[in-house]
Amino acid sequence: MHFLRSPLVLFVADLALALLAWWLAFWLRFNLDIPEEFVQLALASSPWCVLAYGVGFAFARIDRQVWSYIGLPELRQLAIGIVLSGTLTAAGVLMLRLHAFPRSTLLLQPLLALVLMGAARAGWRTFAERRLVARQGKPVLILGTLPQASDALRALKGSSQWQPVGILSPQPDEVGRSLQSVRVWGTPAETARVAQTLAVRALLVASPPGASGRREMLLQAADTGVALLTLPRPDEWLKSDGAGPRRLELEDLLGRESVQLDVASLSGLLSGQTVLVTGAGGSIGAQLCRQIARFGVRRLVCVDICEFAVYQLEQELREAHPQMQGCYYTANVREPARLLAIADKHRPAVVFHAAAYKHVPLMEELNAIEALRTNVAGSWHAARAAGVCGAGRFVMISTDKAVNPTNVMGASKRLAELMVQSAAQAFAGTHYVSVRFGNVLGSSGSVVPLFTRQIATGGPVTVTHPDIVRYFMTIAEAAQLVLQAGLMGRSGQIFVMDMGEPVKIIELARMMIRLSGKTELEIPISYTGLRPGEKLFEELLANDESSVATPHPKLRIAKTSRQGLPDVASVLQWIGDADAEPEEAIRAWLRTLVPEYLVR
Numbered sequence: 001m002h003f004l005r006s007p008l009v010l011f012v013a014d015l016a017l018a019l020l021a022w023w024l025a026f027w028l029r030f031n032l033d034i035p036e037e038f039v040q041l042a043l044a045s046s047p048w049c050v051l052a053y054g055v056g057f058a059f060a061r062i063d064r065q066v067w068s069y070i071g072l073p074e075l076r077q078l079a080i081g082i083v084l085s086g087t088l089t090a091a092g093v094l095m096l097r098l099h100a101f102p103r104s105t106l107l108l109q110p111l112l113a114l115v116l117m118g119a120a121r122a123g124w125r126t127f128a129e130r131r132l133v134a135r136q137g138k139p140v141l142i143l144g145t146l147p148q149a150s151d152a153l154r155a156l157k158g159s160s161q162w163q164p165v166g167i168l169s170p171q172p173d174e175v176g177r178s179l180q181s182v183r184v185w186g187t188p189a190e191t192a193r194v195a196q197t198l199a200v201r202a203l204l205v206a207s208p209p210g211a212s213g214r215r216e217m218l219l220q221a222a223d224t225g226v227a228l229l230t231l232p233r234p235d236e237w238l239k240s241d242g243a244g245p246r247r248l249e250l251e252d253l254l255g256r257e258s259v260q261l262d263v264a265s266l267s268g269l270l271s272g273q274t275v276l277v278t279g280a281g282g283s284i285g286a287q288l289c290r291q292i293a294r295f296g297v298r299r300l301v302c303v304d305i306c307e308f309a310v311y312q313l314e315q316e317l318r319e320a321h322p323q324m325q326g327c328y329y330t331a332n333v334r335e336p337a338r339l340l341a342i343a344d345k346h347r348p349a350v351v352f353h354a355a356a357y358k359h360v361p362l363m364e365e366l367n368a369i370e371a372l373r374t375n376v377a378g379s380w381h382a383a384r385a386a387g388v389c390g391a392g393r394f395v396m397i398s399t400d401k402a403v404n405p406t407n408v409m410g411a412s413k414r415l416a417e418l419m420v421q422s423a424a425q426a427f428a429g430t431h432y433v434s435v436r437f438g439n440v441l442g443s444s445g446s447v448v449p450l451f452t453r454q455i456a457t458g459g460p461v462t463v464t465h466p467d468i469v470r471y472f473m474t475i476a477e478a479a480q481l482v483l484q485a486g487l488m489g490r491s492g493q494i495f496v497m498d499m500g501e502p503v504k505i506i507e508l509a510r511m512m513i514r515l516s517g518k519t520e521l522e523i524p525i526s527y528t529g530l531r532p533g534e535k536l537f538e539e540l541l542a543n544d545e546s547s548v549a550t551p552h553p554k555l556r557i558a559k560t561s562r563q564g565l566p567d568v569a570s571v572l573q574w575i576g577d578a579d580a581e582p583e584e585a586i587r588a589w590l591r592t593l594v595p596e597y598l599v600r
Contacts, residue, residue, distance in 0.1 A: 056085030144206030281309025387427025
């Protein structure tokens with residue numbers, strides 16, 4: 001069978017079909033009985049027909065087609081090749097000046113050639129698909145509208161692992177119709193019945209993230225106990241293990257749409273430059289480093305206090321980007337001399353400041369001064385180092401917890417935003433911005449890894465309050481928007497990300513339990529009560545703030561009516577002398593600088 005797939009064999013087969021079409025044209029032209037004298041004309045002109053089709057098909061690259069995967073683009077290419085070859089054939093025959101040659105065959109032959117070659121390809125593809133079906137791939141239902149299911153069916157062509165046996169469409173008027181011989185059996189509400197009828201244990205989700213009603217459909221389907229699959233994301237097609245459907249993940253269920261980056265401007269900002277990232281070993285910092293490396297930076301300077309995190313990042317980036325010069329430092333942003341020495345040595349064009357303490361309960365009890373030293377003083381040290389070494393841009397990662405904060409962590413990040421704005425006034429040559437966003441799926445300290453561990457051990461899954469809600473985004477989305485914000489606005493501005501719709505934590509817990517293949521009867525959910533400093537809901541803008549649009553649909557600029565910035569020297573002095581200060585004194589001092597800070 002393998003030799004039949006050879007391009008040379010298929011090319012010869014096409015020429016044979018072209019010659020057959022030539023003789024059929026004569027045969028039909030003379031009512032199925034070719035007179036003797038015209039047989040001689042056909043014989044005399046046959047070599048020119050074969051030669052013309054050989055040249056035409058070579059020019060149209062017909063020999064590169066793979067018959068097992070033929071489709072409309074290949075048939076259009078074949079038609080062009082036949083038209084070209086037919087034209088060359090007609091030109092050659094007319095140049096031979098054969099006496100009494102039946103010119104109607106010159107029009108009839110290309111039509112017959114198209115029918116024969118198209119039929120041969122269709123038959124071959126049908127045979128190849130039948131062989132794949134015979135391998136008995138696992139039956140799978142497709143969830144989506146007919147256009148979405150069409151894309152999924154094309155993606156599954158050639159797969160020996162999966163066999164589409166039905167479609168579930170959210171549009172009732174599509175029920176009963178069929179697509180590529182696959183029937184639409186019902187709507188998502190009928191998943192359980194259809195799956196049982198067809199003995200199917202897997203459901204492939206064809207609707208893209210952000211599609212209307214997608215989350216509701218998936219939750220409905222998850223209740224039936226079938227395994228939920230989806231097609232790989234674009235970046236996963238590049239990986240060897242991303243060629244087929246994969247299990248649905250939480251970020252697929254939340255339906256975050258992909259970020260559209262200004263690639264040209266980012267390349268101009270980062271390509272060939274030196275970039276410094278603090279907190280590079282953390283989940284956000286590491287993702288920033290991955291995204292930055294894609295833009296072809298000359299040197300990436302990675303700074304983090306955790307030795308093991310820096311080691312892991314070094315191993316990953318050396319393997320993924322061997323051409324990039326990476327410099328990996330174990331350093332603390334709370335040590336200004338060390339940070340300034342690193343920045344002065346490498347002279348980065350752009351600095352991304354991701355180093356921070358962000359765990360609310362830990363910073364709220366016993367560690368308030370540590371939050372100030374890292375989040376406030378550390379941010380100033382990083383911003384000052386960027387200004388002193390002449391960096392063009394400085395981007396600090398902030399949080400929605402800085403808005404009307406009710407905890408030390410949020411208040412410290414709000415004060416850090418003000419310190420960065422002070423740096424913008426002190427160092428006019430550097431463009432300073434801060435970026436606020438909410439919870440990041442899978443980041444260290446987030447609720448998702450906690451729920452994952454609790455589900456793996458059989459539960460219970462602990463939720464603080466049944467009404468608590470949070471904004472969520474993916475790590476990749478957060479990092480990309482941080483990069484995008486670095487391009488925009490005026491120095492000193494604060495950017496707010498479009499976080500979409502907030503998600504109830506209880507709903508998040510239920511989604512994760514269902515994705516694990518369990519039910520709430522098997523993995524119970526328990527409520528533990530709000531922790532110190534925790535709010536039922538987060539905000540992206542403070543009471544005295546509004547926002548204005550930017551050219552990017554997912555970024556807005558926070559506008560505040562606040563007047564005046566903190567005295568940097570006195571802030572650093574107080575933090576440096578606050579070792580013996582009680583927790584309440586620290587909170588009281590924070591309230592003097594962040595009046596919107598409300599202690600609960």
